Structure formats: C-alpha cells, structure tokens
Amino acid sequence: MAKQKPRTLSGFMELLPANQTQFERMAELLRKSYSLYGFTPLDTPIIEASEVLLAKAGGETEKQIYRFTKGDSDLSLRFDLTVPLAKYVALHYAELSFPFRRFQIGKVYRGERAQRGRFREFYQADIDVIGDGKLDIVNEAEIPAIIYQTFTTLGLKRFQIRVNNRKVLNGFYAMLGLTGKAGDVMRTVDKLPKIGEDKVREILMDEEIALTGEQADEILKFISITGSNNNVLHALEEYKGRHELFDQGLEELNTVVKYLGSFGVPEKNFAVDLTIARGLDYYTGTVYETFMTDHPEIGSICSGGRYDNLAEYYTDKQLPGVGISIGLTRLFYVLEEQGYLNDGLITAPADVLILPMTDDLSPAIAFATQLRAAGVRAQLYTEQKKFKQKMTYADRLGVPYAAFLGEDEIAQSKVSLKDMRSGEQSLLTIDEAVNAVLGTVKANGDAAPIQEPAGS
Amino acid sequence: MAKQKPRTLSGFMELLPANQTQFERMAELLRKSYSLYGFTPLDTPIIEASEVLLAKAGGETEKQIYRFTKGDSDLSLRFDLTVPLAKYVALHYAELSFPFRRFQIGKVYRGERAQRGRFREFYQADIDVIGDGKLDIVNEAEIPAIIYQTFTTLGLKRFQIRVNNRKVLNGFYAMLGLTGKAGDVMRTVDKLPKIGEDKVREILMDEEIALTGEQADEILKFISITGSNNNVLHALEEYKGRHELFDQGLEELNTVVKYLGSFGVPEKNFAVDLTIARGLDYYTGTVYETFMTDHPEIGSICSGGRYDNLAEYYTDKQLPGVGISIGLTRLFYVLEEQGYLNDGLITAPADVLILPMTDDLSPAIAFATQLRAAGVRAQLYTEQKKFKQKMTYADRLGVPYAAFLGEDEIAQSKVSLKDMRSGEQSLLTIDEAVNAVLGTVKANGDAAPIQEPAGS
Numbered sequence: 001m002a003k004q005k006p007r008t009l010s011g012f013m014e015l016l017p018a019n020q021t022q023f024e025r026m027a028e029l030l031r032k033s034y035s036l037y038g039f040t041p042l043d044t045p046i047i048e049a050s051e052v053l054l055a056k057a058g059g060e061t062e063k064q065i066y067r068f069t070k071g072d073s074d075l076s077l078r079f080d081l082t083v084p085l086a087k088y089v090a091l092h093y094a095e096l097s098f099p100f101r102r103f104q105i106g107k108v109y110r111g112e113r114a115q116r117g118r119f120r121e122f123y124q125a126d127i128d129v130i131g132d133g134k135l136d137i138v139n140e141a142e143i144p145a146i147i148y149q150t151f152t153t154l155g156l157k158r159f160q161i162r163v164n165n166r167k168v169l170n171g172f173y174a175m176l177g178l179t180g181k182a183g184d185v186m187r188t189v190d191k192l193p194k195i196g197e198d199k200v201r202e203i204l205m206d207e208e209i210a211l212t213g214e215q216a217d218e219i220l221k222f223i224s225i226t227g228s229n230n231n232v233l234h235a236l237e238e239y240k241g242r243h244e245l246f247d248q249g250l251e252e253l254n255t256v257v258k259y260l261g262s263f264g265v266p267e268k269n270f271a272v273d274l275t276i277a278r279g280l281d282y283y284t285g286t287v288y289e290t291f292m293t294d295h296p297e298i299g300s301i302c303s304g305g306r307y308d309n310l311a312e313y314y315t316d317k318q319l320p321g322v323g324i325s326i327g328l329t330r331l332f333y334v335l336e337e338q339g340y341l342n343d344g345l346i347t348a349p350a351d352v353l354i355l356p357m358t359d360d361l362s363p364a365i366a367f368a369t370q371l372r373a374a375g376v377r378a379q380l381y382t383e384q385k386k387f388k389q390k391m392t393y394a395d396r397l398g399v400p401y402a403a404f405l406g407e408d409e410i411a412q413s414k415v416s417l418k419d420m421r422s423g424e425q426s427l428l429t430i431d432e433a434v435n436a437v438l439g440t441v442k443a444n445g446d447a448a449p450i451q452e453p454a455g456s
Numbered sequence: 457m458a459k460q461k462p463r464t465l466s467g468f469m470e471l472l473p474a475n476q477t478q479f480e481r482m483a484e485l486l487r488k489s490y491s492l493y494g495f496t497p498l499d500t501p502i503i504e505a506s507e508v509l510l511a512k513a514g515g516e517t518e519k520q521i522y523r524f525t526k527g528d529s530d531l532s533l534r535f536d537l538t539v540p541l542a543k544y545v546a547l548h549y550a551e552l553s554f555p556f557r558r559f560q561i562g563k564v565y566r567g568e569r570a571q572r573g574r575f576r577e578f579y580q581a582d583i584d585v586i587g588d589g590k591l592d593i594v595n596e597a598e599i600p601a602i603i604y605q606t607f608t609t610l611g612l613k614r615f616q617i618r619v620n621n622r623k624v625l626n627g628f629y630a631m632l633g634l635t636g637k638a639g640d641v642m643r644t645v646d647k648l649p650k651i652g653e654d655k656v657r658e659i660l661m662d663e664e665i666a667l668t669g670e671q672a673d674e675i676l677k678f679i680s681i682t683g684s685n686n687n688v689l690h691a692l693e694e695y696k697g698r699h700e701l702f703d704q705g706l707e708e709l710n711t712v713v714k715y716l717g718s719f720g721v722p723e724k725n726f727a728v729d730l731t732i733a734r735g736l737d738y739y740t741g742t743v744y745e746t747f748m749t750d751h752p753e754i755g756s757i758c759s760g761g762r763y764d765n766l767a768e769y770y771t772d773k774q775l776p777g778v779g780i781s782i783g784l785t786r787l788f789y790v791l792e793e794q795g796y797l798n799d800g801l802i803t804a805p806a807d808v809l810i811l812p813m814t815d816d817l818s819p820a821i822a823f824a825t826q827l828r829a830a831g832v833r834a835q836l837y838t839e840q841k842k843f844k845q846k847m848t849y850a851d852r853l854g855v856p857y858a859a860f861l862g863e864d865e866i867a868q869s870k871v872s873l874k875d876m877r878s879g880e881q882s883l884l885t886i887d888e889a890v891n892a893v894l895g896t897v898k899a900n901g902d903a904a905p906i907q908e909p910a911g912s
Contacts, residue, residue, distance in 0.1 A: 003769065003770055003771060003772070004507060004508060004511035004769050004770055005508075005770070006508060006542075006543045006544075006546040006767075006770040006771070007505065007508060007543075007547065008500075008501060008504075008547065009501060009503060009504065009505055009529070009531075012501040012503065013501075014499075014500055014501060014544070015499065016548060016551055016552075017496040017497075017498070017552070017558070020496070020497055020498055020499060021496060021497060023499070024497045024499075035805075035833050036828040036831070036832075036833050036834070037828070037833075037834070037835070038805045038809075038833055038834060038835025038836075039805055040473040040476070040477060040804075040805035041473075041476055041477060041480045042476055043470075043471065043476060043479070043480075044464075044470055045464060045465060045468040045469075045577050046502065046563060046577065047465060047468065047522075047565075047577060048464075048465065049463065049465055051460060052460060052461075052462060055460035066503075066524075066526055066531075068522075068524030068525075068526075069524075070524075070567050071567070073465070075465075075522075086462075087462040087463075087464070088462075088470070090462040091462040091463065091464065092472060095472055096472075096473070097849055097852040097853055099837075099839065101805055101835065102473070102805075107502060109503075111526055111527070121501050121502065121503060134839065134840070135839075136838040136839050136840070138817060138821075138836060138838040139838075142836065145825070149828070259817065259818065259821055261818075262817075262818045262819075262821035262822045262825060263821055263824075263825055264825045311462075313459065313460050314459055314460055314461070315459060315462070316459070348496075349491075349494045349495055349496035349557055349558075350494035353494075361715065361718075362714075362715065362717075362718045363718075365594075365715055365718035365719055366718045368719075369601070369718060369719055369720045372492040372605070373720070375492070376492075377491050377492050377493075377494055378492070378493070378494060379493070379494025379557065380594060380598065381555075382592040382594040383555065383587070383590065383591070384590070384592070393553055396553040397553055
C-alpha cells in the first residue's frame with residue numbers, strides 16, 4: 001500500500017512524552033494556583049461565528065485569523081481568550097454573579113509567519129475579574145500576588161513583576177497638554193529598552209508626534225524616575241495636584257503597593273516601573289508585565305491590566321475588568337531552550353514497572369492493583385522479551401522503580417523492588433514496597449517543573 | 457455603537473461555571489485514573505494537513521470534516537484522536553518505547569447535523585497501548601480494569617462492561633463457511649437489541665446476505681449463549697477444535713476473564729457478551745462496550761478493542777494495539793440530563809468568601825494569604841455593596857463559608873466564620889478557621905462528580 005508521509009504542521013507544537021509530562025505539570029499547577037484565588041474554570045468553543053469573533057478585530061489580527069466556511073456558516077478559530085470571554089459574559093450575563101472571576105487555559109490560533117519559537121497553535125492561560133458597572137481597586141492590587149504565587153509554584157524564583165498605572169501616565173500627559181498624543185508618545189516610550197533614550201527623544205520630536213524639546217525632556221525625566229517603590233512613589237508626589245486623573249492613578253498605585261506585603265509578595269519580586277505602558281489602548285488602570293531576571297530579552301512572560309469595558313461590541317452594559325495572560329506554549333518553549341526545566345521530575349508514565357517472572361500472572365496483577373489502590377502509577381510489562389530488553393525498556397521510560405515477582409518472591413508473599421536510580425534492590429513485603437514507592441511519589445508530587453540553572 | 461448579538465454556535469457545548477466545574481472534575485479524575493495504569497499524557501494539534509489526516513478516511517467521515525485552506529495549505533480539524541495517534545507513533549517511532557501507552561483528552565470536530573445531544577465540537581478521552589510488532593494479551597485483559605476503575609472513580613456504580621472477541625466471532629463464521637460474509641453478518645447481529653431476533657433472521661436470509669435458514673439459526677443460537685461468564689465460556693468449549701482462529705480467540709477470552717479478579721473487577725460489572733461486535737472492521741481481538749445499567753438506551757459509554765495495525769497508512773511497521781474511548785462531552789450531557797451529577801459537589805470558585813468590614817484591608821488580605829498557603833481557595837469581596845447584597849453574592853456562588861473581619865475580630869486576631877449551609881456562625885482564631893475550612897475542602901476533594909439517583 002502507498003504510504004502517506006506522516007508530518008506535523010510547522011508552527012504546531014507536538015511534544016514527546018517526557019516533555020509533554022512536564023508541560024502537563026505546568027498546566028496543572030496553573031489551574032491549582034488560579035483556583036486558590038477564587039477563579040472558576042471556563043471552556044469556550046475553539047470555533048466561533050466569524051461575525052461574533054471579529055466584531056472588533058481588524059488590521060494585523062484579522063489577517064492572521066483561521067477563517068473558513070462550513071455549509072452556510074462563516075466560521076473562525078479564536079485568536080485569544082479575551083474575545084470569547086467578552087462574548088460569554090455578554091451572552092450569559094443574567095446567569096453570572098459579578099464580580100465574575102474566571103480562568104481559562106486553552107489553545108488559540110494565529111496564522112503567523114512560521115519561525116523558530118513562533119507558534120500558530122498555542123496555549124494561553126488567562127485570568128480575568130469582571131465587574132458589573134464597577135470594580136474595586138483591590139482586584140488590581142491582588143494581581144501581583146497571583147503572578148507571584150503562580151511562578152513561585154512553577155519553581156521560578158528570579159523574576160520581577162513590573163507595574164504601572166495608565167491613569168498616572170494619561171494624567172501626566174494631560175498636564176503637558178499632550179492628551180491627544182498620549183497614545184503615540186506611549187508607544188514610542190515603550191521602545192525605550194530597545195532603542196535607547198536618544199532615539200526616543202528624536203522620534204518624539206519628529207514631524208509626526210512633533211513635541212517641543214521641553215515636552216520631550218519632561219517625558220524622559222518622568223520615565224527615568226526609578227529606584228525602590230518608595231522612591232518612585234515619593235517622586236510622583238511632586239506631580240500631585242496638577243491633574244485629577246494623575247492623582248487618582250497615583251492613589252491606585254499607592255493602594256497596589258500598600259497591600260503587597262499582606263498579599264505575600266516580596267519586595268524583590270515587584271517594581272513600580274513608569275516605562276510600562278502596554279501598547280493597547282484597551283488598558284485604563286494598573287498594567288502588569290513580568291520579566292525573568294536572567295532573561296529580559298525574552299520579554300514579558302505574563303502581562304495584562306485593568307480595562308474599562310470588556311464587551312462593548314456585544315452589550316451596553318459597562319463591564320470593567322482586570323486580567324493577565326501567560327503564553328504557555330511560548331513560555332514552555334523558552335524554558336526548555338534556556339535549560340529551565342527540572343530534569344529531576346519523574347516524566348515516566350509509571351512509578352513502578354512490574355516484571356512478572358512466572359507463567360501465572362495473578363500475583364503480579366494483584367500487586368499492580370494494590371499499588372494503584374494506594375495511588376501509585378503502575379505498569380505491567382508482560383511482553384515476551386529477554387530480561388535485558390525489559391530493563392532497557394524500564395531505563396528508557398525513566399521509571400523510578402522496577403519490581404520483580406518470581407517463584408521465590410511469590411512463595412514469601414514478597415516482591416523484589418529495584419530503585420532504578422541507585423541500582424539498589426531489596427526484597428520487601430508488599431506493604432513495604434508500596435510505602436517505599438509512595439515516598440518517591442510524594443516527593444515527586446511536590447517537585448516543581450521549573451528549576452533555575454545553577455549559577456543564575 | 458451598533459452591537460453584535462453574542463451567540464455560541466449550535467452543536468458547541470458552552471457550560472455555565474457550576475457545570476463547567478463538574479466537567480473539569482470529571483476530566484481531572486480521568487487523567488488521574490488513566491495515569492494509575494501507566495499511560496502518559498499526549499497532546500497533538502487540532503489542525504493537521506488534510507492529506508495526512510484523511511489518508512484513510514472516506515464516506516460519512518469525510519463529509520463531516522472541517523476542512524479549509526489557509527494560504528497554500530489544505531488543512532483539516534481532527535475528527536478523532538486515533539488518526540493523530542497513528543500519525544504521532546509513525547512520525548516519532550524512533551523516539552518512543554514500545555509498548556507505548558498514552559492517554560489523550562481533547563476536542564475533536566465533526567460537522568454533524570445539529571440536534572439535541574449531538575455535538576460538533578466534543579471531547580474524547582482515549583487510552584491506547586501500542587506494541588511494536590507484537591502485543592501481549594494481558595494488555596487486553598487489563599482494559600476492563602481501567603474501565604472499572606475509571607467509572608467507579610467518577611462515582612458510577614451501576615454499569616456493566618461487556619466483552620467479546622473478534623477471533624471467536626470470525627472463527628465461528630469461518631466454521632460455517634461464512635468468512636466472506638462475516639462483516640455483513642456482524643453488522644446485522646449488532647442490531648439485535650434494536651430490531652429483535654426475527655428481523656435479524658430476516659435480514660440474514662434476504663437477497664444481499666443470503667444465508668440458508670440453517671446458517672441463520674446457527675448464528676442466532678450462537679449469539680443467544682448467555683448467562684454467567686463461566687456458562688458462556690463453557691458453552692463456547694463445545695465449538696472448540698473446529699477452527700484455529702476460534703480456539704485462539706476462546707483462549708484469549710479465557711485469559712481476560714481469568715485475571716478479572718486480580719485486576720479488582722467485580723463479577724457484576726463484567727459480562728462476556730457474544731453480541732458485541734463493534735461495527736468497524738478495524739478490530740481483531742477483544743472488543744469492549746460499557747452500558748449504564750439503568751440507561752441501556754443511551755448505548756455504550758466507553759468502547760474499544762484490539763486492532764492489528766494502527767498506522768498502516770503511514771508506515772510499514774506493524775503496530776498492533778488496544779484502546780478505548782469515552783465521548784466525554786456526550787457522557788456529560790447524558791449524565792446531566794438523567795440527573796446523575798452530584799449536586800453536593802462544591803462548584804463555587806472559592807471555599808471561603810472573605811468580607812472585610814474595615815477600611816484597612818490588610819488583616820483580611822493577610823487572612824486570604826494564609827488560607828491560600830494552606831491550600832484553601834479564598835476570594836476577597838471588597839466591592840462597595842450593602843451587606844445583604846454581599847450575602848446574596850455568597851449564596852449565588854454557592855461558597856461553603858463566608859468570613860467576616862470587623863474591628864472586633866481584628867482586635868482579637870480572630871475571624872467570624874459562617875457555614876453557609878448550616879447558617880451557623882462562630883468566632884474562631886485564624887488557625888481554627890483554616891482547619892474548619894480544610895475539613896470541608898478535603899471532604900469535597902474526595903467527593904465524586906457522579907451520584908446515581910436514589911432508587912436506581
């Protein structure tokens with residue numbers, strides 16, 4: 001028969017079992033971490049009616065959409081989890097309680113140009129809190145705690161959450177009489193880490209944005225306010241009383257910083273950073289970015305902010321919210337590439353590989369059943385192979401234990417348990433064997449999927 | 457601004473938070489249950505190249521495919537998890553260890569005619585064991601144990617796993633000289649529960665299949681062999697020695713039944729059923745179906761079997777396997793419809809809703825942080841609302857506990873904890889409150905998502 005060459009589309013991540021197991025552990029910890037903060041899981045369709053999904057979209061995004069017809073229907077694959085959330089909240093408004101807190105971890109699709117580390121199908125892991133009409137500032141203050149908890153749970157230690165407030169920025173630009181130009185200015189200032197201060201000043205003063213030298217200097221002075229959170233907040237006090245929006249933003253920023261300690265976020269993992277603007281005009285209050293201390297070049301690994309109107313394309317209801325998103329597929333790719341995945345994590349499909357040595361398999365099967373009842377992942381290996389091949393299989397899977405049941409063991413109601421890492425083999429009662437393995441299972445269950453490379 | 461009416465496509469399940477939480481619990485328990493048997497998680501793309509995905513397909517399936525072009529690429533959405541598995545194993549053959557045991561829980565797409573209880577996007581939850589060249593019969597014997605463990609873990613008690621063997625069937629038809637007609641005959645016999653014995657006999661003897669009355673009677677006699685497993689196996693012994701394939705199948709069936717006890721499967725949840733054939737020609741050994749005792753009309757909720765060649769469209773390698781599949785979306789729909797979902801399960805996004813009664817929120821936030829550190833899901837409610845509205849919110853979410861922190865509580869380093877179900881309120885130390893809630897969290901963690909209706 002003619003064979004079809006098997007292949008996976010480029011831009012689509014398909015992992016081998018060990019990596020997939022690490023990925024699953026990360027997703028599981030995200031679910032757990034988000035749940036601790038009172039977010040409910042949601043799962044919306046991957047396909048939506050195009051006129052619904054693209055009610056707002058345009059420009060770059062629209063070009064990347066996977067859009068097609070099926071029968072009479074014009075359909076599109078979701079390109080993020082925010083638009084489906086807006087649809088969901090507008091559609092089910094009457095059945096939801098507000099503030100509505102949801103997390104969603106799901107695949108989204110963008111037909112980007114294929115290149116290394118860019119994905120066309122990728123997971124996003126989002127949380128959002130949606131208010132009905134109003135939403136208290138404490139929700140914004142809590143976000144750094146969630147980011148901190150999440151990455152700490154994953155095993156990352158050297159990272160920093162950077163926070164700013166769009167009202168502080170917009171208020172500041174209003175003081176300078178630059179409200180109409182604030183968007184352009186912020187997009188330019190956003191490029192500061194990449195292009196440097198001189199180039200930013202130049203763009204700010206070019207034909208298009210056309211600031212005066214004085215205005216450009218004021219802006220550069222403002223965004224050069226750095227140092228400890230107290231220093232930055234103190235420096236911002238100087239601008240107080242000149243514009244209402246600024247004052248409101250500063251109060252919000254003070255509230256966010258004030259509660260950090262109670263939320264359990266260490267100072268070193270958090271910084272007020274006036275250069276953070278988030279390109280989108282969408283955001284209206286606190287904005288967040290998160291950087292790996294040793295790999296700032298990767299960019300923000302968790303971003304988001306406060307917005308005033310989630311679902312204006314679907315409903316007249318005012319639905320303000322705050323949310324963050326982790327690009328999980330890209331993050332996983334980067335972590336693997338940078339050697340941040342914990343090699344000590346057991347990625348084998350089983351904790352014990354059971355190798356029966358007798359024709360009657362009943363004792364081996366009963367042992368497997370006991371292990372499973374105790375919560376141990378057990379695999380029976382009954383293929384007709386030479387002993388050496390069986391051990392090669394155990395090695396390749398990376399199982400922490402192999403168990404042998406021969407005539408002798410069965411006669412004594414015991415099992416020979418081999419610790420595959422130390423090579424040590426012991427003759428144990430069934431209960432002793434179960435307990436020995438359970439210790440390893442427990443330790444592995446507590447192990448984090450990320451381990452920072454030594455010396456970083 | 458003109459609004460776009462929000463809607464979700466028909467045939468696409470989109471659950472409200474409480475139901476979604478129940479669904480997630482089911483998916484989580486499936487992952488756990490499959491893992492106990494040594495299956496590794498896999499996640500393949502939802503989109504594949506059409507020529508790869510449709511290498512085999514044809515007829516009904518092909519019509520249902522979501523197929524489209526993007527740029528120069530002819531793409532299709534997967535319609536099951538088996539074809540992507542075949543592709544995966546053929547593609548990554550050199551990097552996998554065999555037997556290769558994987559589970560996958562993922563969405564698949566079929567553009568079926570929309571009707572109640574039919575879904576176009578739905579989850580399948582599959583496990584498969586793939587051998588390289590050969591695969592031991594014990595893998596087939598283990599499948600009923602996995603089905604039993606899985607449904608028992610979900611909370612279902614009244615179900616039966618029915619098993620047959622295609623070699624027994626094919627061997628029997630060979631004895632009657634009906635090998636060429638075995639497919640037609642089995643498809644007809646498959647209809648027995650729906651159309652009855654007389655109608656089956658009629659179809660078997662009509663122009664198309666054209667059996668003699670004697671042959672038809674032999675078949676009806678054969679498939680009417682029922683009773684305890686021992687009775688059925690004993691009756692089958694009568695046919696022994698007449699055809700090699702039959703004898704081999706009977707030996708396999710005996711092996712499957714022999715190990716049931718060691719695998720922990722109770723007799724009452726298992727039956728050898730000679731009418732089970734599974735329509736597909738794909739299966740070659742043991743075949744499985746699973747029925748809810750009180751709702752046989754729903755059909756099999758978990759089916760599968762042994763096959764000889766997983767990936768013949770992609771590779772010359774002989775890759776025999778055995779697998780089962782649960783249609784999770786449909787199962788969930790049915791369970792909800794039949795009142796099988798456990799209403800006692802906590803479906804609120806949080807275990808404790810914290811209601812601060814002071815301006816300074818630090819103590820309330822610190823309490824939330826302590827709860828979360830202990831593994832309790834805690835939500836702060838800080839919106840400016842009347843007390844009654846706050847309690848309505850707590851009620852609607854269904855949180856088991858509300859916690860109040862006023863001046864008095866804070867002065868004593870205590871918290872007022874209200875059990876929302878009993879209505880009881882107690883003034884407790886922080887540790888006491890954490891422990892009280894942890895008890896509920898633990899009990900809920902052990903609760904099953906399915907609860908059979910009383911009297912069934």
